[in-house]
Amino acid sequence: MPLGVHTSIAGGLYKSVERAKALGCGCMQIFGRNPRSWIYKPLPAHEAGLFKAARNDAALWPVAVHTNYLINLCSPDDEIYYKSIDIFQKELSIAEAIGADYLVTHLGSPQDMGPDFAVKRVGQALKEAARGGLGVNTMILLENTSGAGYGFGSNLLHIGEIIKGAARDGRETGLCLDTCHAFTAGYSFSTPAEVTGFLEKIDEAVGLENLRVIHLNDSKGAFNSHLDRHEHIGKGKIGLEAFRLLLNHPGIRDTPMILETPKKTDGDDPMNLAAVRGLLDGSL
Numbered sequence: 001m002p003l004g005v006h007t008s009i010a011g012g013l014y015k016s017v018e019r020a021k022a023l024g025c026g027c028m029q030i031f032g033r034n035p036r037s038w039i040y041k042p043l044p045a046h047e048a049g050l051f052k053a054a055r056n057d058a059a060l061w062p063v064a065v066h067t068n069y070l071i072n073l074c075s076p077d078d079e080i081y082y083k084s085i086d087i088f089q090k091e092l093s094i095a096e097a098i099g100a101d102y103l104v105t106h107l108g109s110p111q112d113m114g115p116d117f118a119v120k121r122v123g124q125a126l127k128e129a130a131r132g133g134l135g136v137n138t139m140i141l142l143e144n145t146s147g148a149g150y151g152f153g154s155n156l157l158h159i160g161e162i163i164k165g166a167a168r169d170g171r172e173t174g175l176c177l178d179t180c181h182a183f184t185a186g187y188s189f190s191t192p193a194e195v196t197g198f199l200e201k202i203d204e205a206v207g208l209e210n211l212r213v214i215h216l217n218d219s220k221g222a223f224n225s226h227l228d229r230h231e232h233i234g235k236g237k238i239g240l241e242a243f244r245l246l247l248n249h250p251g252i253r254d255t256p257m258i259l260e261t262p263k264k265t266d267g268d269d270p271m272n273l274a275a276v277r278g279l280l281d282g283s284l
């Protein structure tokens with residue numbers, strides 16, 4: 001299974017590849033741009049070229065780009081909704097320009113409009129974003145969330161409805177499963193039976209073949225707390241044994257795993273990578 005980390009793009013997108021390589025990653029995730037700003041500058045072609053060349057040399061697969069946190073693909077407010085679609089489309093074009101395999105996005109919040117509205121609204125947004133032939137080389141992955149407040153996307157059944165709707169239109173999208181978000185949204189995987197049950201739920205909701213990437217994060221928040229606070233692997237409320245059971249389950253043994261664990265010191269990424277490798281039966 002490819003294992004990697006979310007890596008900084010400080011100094012230029014291609015610099016993230018050097019960082020991933022130095023950590024011994026097999027795959028990686030980056031932001032395509034500043035994740036907390038609406039301001040968008042097009043990516044110069046030479047920067048995309050540098051990234052592609054570095055990525056090919058490093059033989060990383062997959063490369064995922066994570067979208068801006070301000071994007072809300074199910075906002076009932078038209079101004080925010082269309083601005084979100086516009087920025088999403090620009091992020092998708094960056095992801096395609098650098099040859100990224102996946103664009104991972106959160107779904108946003110429909111405020112008090114409820115999940116049926118949100119499913120339709122996100123579906124329409126993804127359709128709009130695909131106009132002009134975008135999203136063919138880079139697949140869009142929908143990330144599950146913790147379900148805080150009116151946040152949408154903590155229920156895998158809703159994500160499944162969107163994925164199936166896109167498939168009916170001939171567009172292939174997938175799931176990016178975040179372990180911290182799933183745990184705090186109320187999906188348990190602490191015993192062998194729970195892990196099997198969890199994978200069955202994923203399979204029923206979205207189809208296991210549509211699970212493309214796992215965000216591997218322990219959780220500061222308790223089970224079903226709806227808190228989105230990532231923790232080092234084995235040091236949070238999920239714990240090492242749950243990760244050992246999950247990672248070694250044959251149903252997801254080949255799924256790429258990307259760490260989004262805290263980075264306070266230079267030692268944090270190597271520590272979490274070593275913790276994951278130590279849990280796996282066989283070699284990585």
Ligand SMILES: [Zn+2]
Nearest residue numbers: 066105106143
């Ligand atoms: Zn995310």
Ligand SMILES: [Zn+2]
Nearest residue numbers: 143178215260
């Ligand atoms: Zn995540």
